[in-house]
Amino acid sequence: MxxxxxxxxxxxxxxxxxxxxxxxxxxxxxxxxxxxxxxxRRPDIARYEEPRGDILVDDRPVTGSRDTREHLRYERTYTDGPLYAPVTGFASQLYGTTLLEKAEDGILSGTDPMLAPFPLWNDFTRARSRGGDVVTTLDPAAQRAAYKGLAGHKGAVAALEPSTGRILALVSAPSYDPQPLSGNGAAATKAWRRLNVDPDRPMLNRAVRQTYPPGSTFKVVTTAAALDAGVVRDLDAPTGSPEPYTLPGTRTRLTNASRGCRDASLREAFTLSCNTVFAKLGVEVGATDMTATAHAFGFNDPALRIPFPVARSTFDTSLDQAQLGLSSIGQYNTRATPLQMAMVAAAVANGGQLREPYLVERTVRPGGSTLAASGPRAVRQAMYPSTAVRLRALMREVVENGTGRRAAIRGAKVGGKTGTAQHGLGNSGTPYAWFVSWAQGDRDLAPRVAVAVIVEEAEADRGDISGGGDAAPIARAVMEAVLAHQR
Incomplete structure (x- = not known):
């Protein structure tokens, strides 16, 4: 037994x-x-059983969570959704996440291991920490000024703090409200379909995901290359530029929209935005040095993240002389995001040093303690300091005496460069109006803000469209908002 x-x-x-x-x-x-x-469905149920962490602007949340009392319990909400959509993106129970909601999803959803009380604690208990918060670098006044300025237009604005690379404003127009996409019902599906068939593409982040021909704003880069290479030593010496200028090896004759460009000095050509002078300068600098300078400003960089990825701005590296001439005035295959052109203006404002832009100031735990802080990124020398000094002087003359007068701010030093970029088959499209600029308050030791503005469909006759008329007032409003915000 x-x-x-x-x-x-x-x-x-x-x-x-x-x-x-x-x-x-x-x-x-x-x-x-x-x-x-x-x-x-357990991962989805677990993901939405707790409120999501928030995205903060000036330490105030622009996102939230709503208790639906359903299986997927908490649904994302947005304050001023269209204003901040180019930064937050959306967090949808059906369609996933984009932009900051995606890049910082681990912190916001509580799945980041750094949020656990002990190493590997969540892996052992299969628990989920409360979501942390993401504090952005945005200046709310600058963001609102950019959003208001672009009302009724297609376009984008990017604004940076030159000395640190902090992104102060990032606006794309037209925008959209992410709120209707948050849930998982018929309303979310209907909103998704409506946004995706909209010909104006409101979910496209034009500030960082769309590239444009930069037009005459690229002449800032060409000027930096010419001064660094020693092709031009005296800003007031004649450049020997004909008008029209025949592109090397072709019969194509380049002309100017302004008078007085024949044999103009670099100072005159920059103020008048003479295509002939800068195309000739680009050819004289040569493809090697032009490419190196464009790279130093951030062109052709496929790895830029802020923390979500930014579309690569391009300067063609295989050019004949005619193509080089066109590329040097921001045409041919030269393309840039508005953020990239804000980086160009910021490098000039910061003495030739370029700080890579960043959007997240810090991430914090649910209790408020700092989890990680970003701070300024590595510096890159885009041009000699002496070149930056002379470029700042040239950009100030554009605002004080040239095509950028509408960007002037009383009591502040402002530098700028206008641009009108041709595009479309046979240049048939409505030209893009560009303006890049920087501003320094009367009590500031250095420029406080650098801005790039593009307006895709300016409200003017084709011949009257200009960066100075359409984009400069928007840049001025953004710069005023930043300067008015005391440190």
Whole structure:
């Protein structure tokens, strides 16, 4: 009898071991497979069972969470959704996340291991920490000024603090409200379809994901290359530029929109925005030095993130001389995001040093303690300091005596460069109106803000469209908002 009991006990022990091994196989070995199974709703239910952390502007949340009391309990809400959509993106229970909501999803959703009280604690307990908050670098007054200025237009604004790279404003127009996309019902599906068929593409972040021909604003880069290479030493010396200028190896004759460009000095050509002078200068600088300078400003960089990825701005590296001439005036294959052109203005304002832009100031735990802080990124020398000094002087003359007068701010030093970029088949499209600038208050030791503005469909006759008329007033409003904000 004892032997049978012993055999039964051994058999039960073997069954228990088999049961434990199978449980371990299911819960450990096959857990990733079950987690990925579309029929498994537990990850989604767990993801939305707690409120999501917030995105903060000037330490105030522009996002929130609403308790729906459904299986996917908490739904994302947005304050001033269209104003901040180019920064926050959306967090949808159906369509996922974009922009900051995606780049900082680990912090906001509570899945980042750094939020756990102890290392590997959440892996062991399979628990989820409360979501942390993301504090942005945005200046709310500058953001509102840019948004208001672009009302009724297609376009974008990017504003930076030159000395640090902090992004002060990032606006794309037309914008959209992310709120209707947050849920998982018919309303979210309808909003998604409506936004995706809209020909104005409101969900496109034109400030960082769309590239444009920069037109004459690229002449800032060409000027930096010419001064650094020693092709021009005296700003007031004649450049020997004909009008029209025949592009090398072609019969194509380049002309100017302004008079007085024949044999103009660099100072005169910059103020008048003479295409002939800058195309000739680009050819004289040469493809190698022009490419190196464009790279130093950030062109052709595929890795720029703020923390979400930025579209690569391009300067073609395989050019003949005619193509180089066109590229040097911001045409041919030269393309840039508004953020990239704000970086160009910021490098000039910061003595030739370029700080890579960043949007997240710090991330914080639910209790408010700092989890991680960003701070200024590595510096890159875009041009010689002496070149930056002379470029600042040239940009100030554009605002004081040239095509950028509408960007002037009483009591402040303002530098700028206008641009009108042709595009479309045979340049048939409505020209893009550009303006890049920087501003320094009367009590500031250095420029406080650098701005780039592009207006895609300016409200003017084709011949009257200009960066100075359409984009400069928007840049001025943004710069005024930043300067009015005392440190």
């Amino acid at each position: 004892t032997r049978h009991i012993r055999h039964a006990g051994v058999f039960c022990a073997l069954l228990l071991v088999a049961l434990l091994l199978n449980a371990a196989r299911v819960q450990v070995v096959q857990a990733p497979e079950y987690d990925r199974n579309p029929a498994n």
